[in-house]
Amino acid sequence: MSTSASSTSSALTFDITPRVDPVTEAEREVILSDPGFGNYFTDHMVAIDWSTDEGWHGARVQPYGPLLLDPAASVLHYGQEIFEGVKAYRHADGSVWTFRPEQNGERLQRSAYRLALPELPVDMFVESLRQVVQIDEAWVPSAPETSLYLRPFMIANESFLGVRPSQRVAYYVIASPAGAYFQGGVTDVSIWLSTQYSRAGRGGTGAAKCGGNYAASLLPQREAYENGCAQVLFLDSENGNRIEELGGMNVFLVKSDGTLVTPEINGSILEGVTRDSIITLAKARGIHVEERPVTVDEWRAGVADGSIVEAFACGTAAVVTPIAELKSDEFTLTMPPVEDRVSMSLRQELTDIQYGRIPDVHGWLVRLDAGETTEA
Ligand code: COI
Numbered sequence: 001m002s003t004s005a006s007s008t009s010s011a012l013t014f015d016i017t018p019r020v021d022p023v024t025e026a027e028r029e030v031i032l033s034d035p036g037f038g039n040y041f042t043d044h045m046v047a048i049d050w051s052t053d054e055g056w057h058g059a060r061v062q063p064y065g066p067l068l069l070d071p072a073a074s075v076l077h078y079g080q081e082i083f084e085g086v087k088a089y090r091h092a093d094g095s096v097w098t099f100r101p102e103q104n105g106e107r108l109q110r111s112a113y114r115l116a117l118p119e120l121p122v123d124m125f126v127e128s129l130r131q132v133v134q135i136d137e138a139w140v141p142s143a144p145e146t147s148l149y150l151r152p153f154m155i156a157n158e159s160f161l162g163v164r165p166s167q168r169v170a171y172y173v174i175a176s177p178a179g180a181y182f183q184g185g186v187t188d189v190s191i192w193l194s195t196q197y198s199r200a201g202r203g204g205t206g207a208a209k210c211g212g213n214y215a216a217s218l219l220p221q222r223e224a225y226e227n228g229c230a231q232v233l234f235l236d237s238e239n240g241n242r243i244e245e246l247g248g249m250n251v252f253l254v255k256s257d258g259t260l261v262t263p264e265i266n267g268s269i270l271e272g273v274t275r276d277s278i279i280t281l282a283k284a285r286g287i288h289v290e291e292r293p294v295t296v297d298e299w300r301a302g303v304a305d306g307s308i309v310e311a312f313a314c315g316t317a318a319v320v321t322p323i324a325e326l327k328s329d330e331f332t333l334t335m336p337p338v339e340d341r342v343s344m345s346l347r348q349e350l351t352d353i354q355y356g357r358i359p360d361v362h363g364w365l366v367r368l369d370a371g372e373t374t375e376a
Contacts, residue, residue: 010047012059012124019043019063019161032141035177037147038319042136042353046128046173050118056171059124061131064174070159074166080156081211082111085316087147087178087180088133088368090140091356096133098150099125099354101271102109102169108152111208116165117154126366128173133368141177145186145351149178149317182230183318188324188335189313189364191233191246192224193296195328198237198266206244206268227327231370236268241295244268249315250275252321253299254342255290256309274314274350280362281349286311287342299326300333311335312343312375320347 022043023031031040041064049058075081084104088096105125112119120128122297129150133140140148152173156166180186197220198204205213220232233251236242243262245251250272253261260282265271279289302308311323322343326333352358353365 009061011121012056012127014046015060015138016061016131016135017060018135021355027067028138029090032143032177035141035146035179037178037181038176038187040177042132042139042148042175043051044132044135045175046129046132047170048120048124048171049202050169050171052167056118056120056124060130061135067170067172068248069073069157072159072161073155073159075155077161078156078163079210079212079215080115080166081153082108082115082117083151083153083211084108085211086129086150086152086208087316087354088129088140088141088150088175089147089354089356093356094142094369095142095356095371096137096148097354097356098129098133098367099366100273100364101129101366103276104152107209107271107273108154109137111210112154114205114208115210117156118169120154125152128171132173132175134370137369139177141179143179144178145319146177146241147354149176150174151176154214170188173354178317181319182321186319186321188322189230190228190325190327191231191313191323192220192227192229193326193328194220194223194232194234195240195317195330196220197234199234199247201237202268204268207265207270214248221247229327233326241297243294243296243299245270246313249313249321251343252278252312252314252343253294253302254305254310254312255302258342259288259290261290261292262296262341263294272315274316274319277350277364278314278320278346280344296326300331303333305333306336309336309338310341310343319351320344323325342360 044061045064088098088106102122105122109119145239154171157170158166158168224232231246234244280332282289313321353360
C-alpha cells in the first residue's frame, strides 16, 4: 500500500492512503440529496490492527473497500464481533460535530470485555472518528435532520477454528450518509411484541453491542414486518412480561402527569447514549424519570385508564421515534392521539443541541472537522 501522508493521534500514527477514484462531486450530491439509512458509504475507512504480541498497531485511513478475510477467521464461525453507532452533524456554519463520543468509546470497551476482545483506548476511538470525518468531510450532509452515520466495529480475524478468544483482531470505522432510520421519515411506528423469542438472557450478551444480539433479533424482526410493524419489542426471558428493548433501540413510556418510565439498566439492556441523554434532558426540565421494571400489563392498563399517554423508541439511528401502536398475536394497543407530545419536544431539544441550534450546556459536542479539535 502506498502511503501518501500520515497523521498522529495521542498514541498512534495513521497512515493515510487517499482513494484514487473517489465518487465524483455530482454523484455524491445525488446520494446526499436522499441518502436513506445505511445505503451508501463514503470514499474511505479507518483500520487498526491488534494482536496479543503487538497490541494496537497499523492505524491507517484507506480507500473504502472489501476486507480480505481468511475463511477460517474466527468472526465468521463464532461471531466474535462488536460495533458502535455514532453520528456526525453539520452545523449551520459548516463545522462538523459529534455527540458524546466518549460514551460510545466506553461502551465499545464494555462490549469488548464481554466478547473477550481487546479494549480500544477511548482517545483512539474518538481519533478514529475524527480521521474518517476529516478525509470524507464532503460526505457530511447538510439538509435538515441528516447526518454522517459512523459505524465503528471490531472483528476477530485470527485464522483458527478452536473456540477461544482470537489473538488477532481488526477495528474499522466506515461512514454512511444518513437520513431518517425508518422508511417514511420521522413518523410514528408500529411495534411487534415478540412473545416467542427473547433477545437476551441472564448473564448473556444483552448489554453488549454485538452482532449476535442483532442476528437473534432478525427472525422476530421478519415476523414484525409480516405484521406491518417496523421494530420488535422484546420481553425479559425470565418472566416474559417485563419490557426490555426494541431490536435496535431503547423504549420509554410517558405518563399523563409527564413522568417518563423506562426499563432500568439490568445487564440485558443496551445502555443507550440517547437513552441517557433523554433522561438528562428530562430531569433538567424537572420531569420525573423512573428507571424500573415495566410490564406489558402496566402499559396496557395505563393506556386503558389514561395514565399512559405516549410511548417512544430512541437510539442513535432512530433519534426519538414515537410509537403509534403495540401489536401482538393477541391484541393491538393503540396509543391515544396527543397534542404537544413530550417525545417530540425532547427530540427537538436533543437535535437542536446536536445540530448546534441551541447552546450545548451539557458539554456533549465534540468537533471533528479540521477547523478545530476542541470541545464545544
Ligand atoms: C444505532 O442506533 O446506532 C444502532 O446501532 C441501532 C441499529 C441501526 C443497529
